[in-house]
Amino acid sequence: MNEHKSYVIDQRIERTIANLTKNNMLACYVKTKEDVIPKVLEYLKDGDTVSCGGSTTLFETGIIEYLRNGKYNYLDRYDPSIPAEKMDELFTKALAADTYFSSSNAITEQGELFNIDGRGNRVAALLYGPKSVIVIAGYNKIVADAKAAFARVKETAAPANARRLGYKIPCATTGKCMDCNSPEKFCCLFTLIGYQLPIRKDRIKVIIVGEELGY
Numbered sequence: 001m002n003e004h005k006s007y008v009i010d011q012r013i014e015r016t017i018a019n020l021t022k023n024n025m026l027a028c029y030v031k032t033k034e035d036v037i038p039k040v041l042e043y044l045k046d047g048d049t050v051s052c053g054g055s056t057t058l059f060e061t062g063i064i065e066y067l068r069n070g071k072y073n074y075l076d077r078y079d080p081s082i083p084a085e086k087m088d089e090l091f092t093k094a095l096a097a098d099t100y101f102s103s104s105n106a107i108t109e110q111g112e113l114f115n116i117d118g119r120g121n122r123v124a125a126l127l128y129g130p131k132s133v134i135v136i137a138g139y140n141k142i143v144a145d146a147k148a149a150f151a152r153v154k155e156t157a158a159p160a161n162a163r164r165l166g167y168k169i170p171c172a173t174t175g176k177c178m179d180c181n182s183p184e185k186f187c188c189l190f191t192l193i194g195y196q197l198p199i200r201k202d203r204i205k206v207i208i209v210g211e212e213l214g215y
């Protein structure tokens with residue numbers, strides 16, 4: 001990457017990490033996606049019950065595959081042997097996990113995590129339940145503020161995810177939000193996670209990666 005552009009991105013990352021830290025989240029930076037698993041291992045121990053939210057970033061960083069190594073009690077939402085009607089059971093168990101993995105649809109420079117959800121299991125776990133939450137996000141998820149986060153989700157994350165999941169909703173075709181009322185609409189719940197109470201300090205760990213990841 002061009003050094004001047006790289007400098008601007010580095011400054012943005014630094015501001016974001018400083019404000020996440022002020023908000024009592026344990027934020028750090030790793031340079032590449034290959035650095036993510038060694039970092040994550042600092043927060044995990046063998047035998048932990050772990051689970052995750054739906055995420056392209058978790059696939060791209062190898063986390064989903066890594067959690068299947070047998071060292072953990074992994075509640076695997078991507079296990080094809082689990083029938084759809086049992087998924088809510090798994091999602092409910094995940095709320096009591098030792099560690100929950102997710103990305104974030106956007107991260108503001110003010111140190112906030114912005115997410116949308118359809119069913120609500122992912123945002124619920126981010127908010128409360130799992131003892132520890134590890135959020136992994138490429139630098140491309142950083143935006144100026146909550147307004148920009150909302151725009152990012154509507155203009156980029158939702159349409160790209162709609163295509164990934166094969167949903168027949170308008171943004172999957174147009175590539176931008178059409179304010180639909182489709183039955184398959186998945187941008188139903190919006191959460192902005194900011195300051196964490198001191199008793200919850202460092203429950204949420206945020207690993208920002210110096211590469212573009214996810215949508």
Ligand code: SF4
Nearest residue numbers: 158171177178180187
């Ligand atoms: S409201 Fe509909 S069109 Fe807009 S992002 Fe959500 S699912 Fe896509």
